[in-house]
Amino acid sequence: MLAMRLPCISLAIVAAIACTTTSPRSTASAGSGDAAVDPQIAQEIARIKAVDNHAHPVRPTAAGEKPDDEFDALPVDNLEPQSDPVRQRPGSAEVVNAGRELFGADKAAAVRAHQSDYATWVLDRLGIDVMLANRVAMGPGLPASRFAWVPFADALMYPLDNQPLIHHPDHKAFFPLDEKLLRRYYAESGVAGKPATLGEYLDKVVRATLERHKAAGAVAEKYEMAYLRSLDIGNPPRTAADAVYATGAGDYKALQDYIFRFIASECGRLGLAVHIHVAHGGGGYFNVAGANPLLLEPLLDDPSLRKVNFVLIHGGWPFTAEITPLLTKPNAYVDFSEQTAFTSARSVSEVLRKWLEYVPEKVMFATDAYPESKELGWEEAGLIAAKTGREALGLALTGMLRDNDITRDRALELARMVLRDNARRLYKLK
Numbered sequence: 001m002l003a004m005r006l007p008c009i010s011l012a013i014v015a016a017i018a019c020t021t022t023s024p025r026s027t028a029s030a031g032s033g034d035a036a037v038d039p040q041i042a043q044e045i046a047r048i049k050a051v052d053n054h055a056h057p058v059r060p061t062a063a064g065e066k067p068d069d070e071f072d073a074l075p076v077d078n079l080e081p082q083s084d085p086v087r088q089r090p091g092s093a094e095v096v097n098a099g100r101e102l103f104g105a106d107k108a109a110a111v112r113a114h115q116s117d118y119a120t121w122v123l124d125r126l127g128i129d130v131m132l133a134n135r136v137a138m139g140p141g142l143p144a145s146r147f148a149w150v151p152f153a154d155a156l157m158y159p160l161d162n163q164p165l166i167h168h169p170d171h172k173a174f175f176p177l178d179e180k181l182l183r184r185y186y187a188e189s190g191v192a193g194k195p196a197t198l199g200e201y202l203d204k205v206v207r208a209t210l211e212r213h214k215a216a217g218a219v220a221e222k223y224e225m226a227y228l229r230s231l232d233i234g235n236p237p238r239t240a241a242d243a244v245y246a247t248g249a250g251d252y253k254a255l256q257d258y259i260f261r262f263i264a265s266e267c268g269r270l271g272l273a274v275h276i277h278v279a280h281g282g283g284g285y286f287n288v289a290g291a292n293p294l295l296l297e298p299l300l301d302d303p304s305l306r307k308v309n310f311v312l313i314h315g316g317w318p319f320t321a322e323i324t325p326l327l328t329k330p331n332a333y334v335d336f337s338e339q340t341a342f343t344s345a346r347s348v349s350e351v352l353r354k355w356l357e358y359v360p361e362k363v364m365f366a367t368d369a370y371p372e373s374k375e376l377g378w379e380e381a382g383l384i385a386a387k388t389g390r391e392a393l394g395l396a397l398t399g400m401l402r403d404n405d406i407t408r409d410r411a412l413e414l415a416r417m418v419l420r421d422n423a424r425r426l427y428k429l430k
């Protein structure tokens, strides 16, 4: 079925219209009796220059320069093999078509032709105005006018010996990377090594790092903690955290939880959102049960954190139904990235419809564009996710319109909210 998709013409925006109105998948009969995306809704969705809530763009580098490796703090491209979802395999129709649509037969020629403007050229092809770039650092080729920085906070949670936390080969790959990032944060903070007390650490390393990130243009801090531990974040007393920090013994999780809450609180003070990976993740050892969004409910319900905006990145998949009631918390937001990489537009549309029927002001488009493999770069991944996400949104809104749940005007308004306006309001983008 996917191989039968009509070839999409080169401009991503126009392609989105073509694909949402003519692909076999769009015209297949759906459970609720609706068919293709309503043409006016498809047209509006294709027209909107999106804000991408979460992605990992690769910084273009000049010939002879070290290739960019700062697109993720915990890259998943060097883990033990797992059984990849069908859509992400190198020979899948999605991957092959995305490469063809973006580059024809010659990706290297596009890289050469656009040089330092390459990343913004890719954004234009994806129909994306501003991409939130979840990266260790920014740099030339990722201009602030198009890429808003989201740095990583996890490393700050692990100031002790992390050897006892390593339970499988993926942990073995990840913890040294976060330890390396923490050393970088020490150096950037002008601190020679681990301070003697937790108070000093929080002030001179953690707060200093967050303030530096904010000053450099960050709009949020990102947690990949679901790759390292459960999202069950307790609320230990300061005395317990002090003791663990000072002695290196006792309940390390309590110290991590205390630091997490300190960071969240500081993010609220600085006007940074808190991004948390809430979903299944890469690597065959990923603990799916530990990424259940309901584990975050005590955090979202903490009165002292009510003004901190938490964004549940990837929408909790496979626990998407659990996300729905969490959207009533005033400090909870969601995006639907990753789902658009792993699953079909129809599947994503069913998730989206439930959220849009509930609290649509909190739902945001995102691609999670990521350099997965040689064949599936951040560009191809971004195109697949952008097209799937637009099609899914169109299908959800068309279903709601045809069931008389919403008016046509409201459908068009919801499209603008999800693709752009909700994120612009949350991050105060111009």
Ligand SMILES: [Zn+2]
Pocket (backbone or CB within 6 Å): 054, 055, 056, 134, 368, 370
């Ligand atoms: Zn990501």
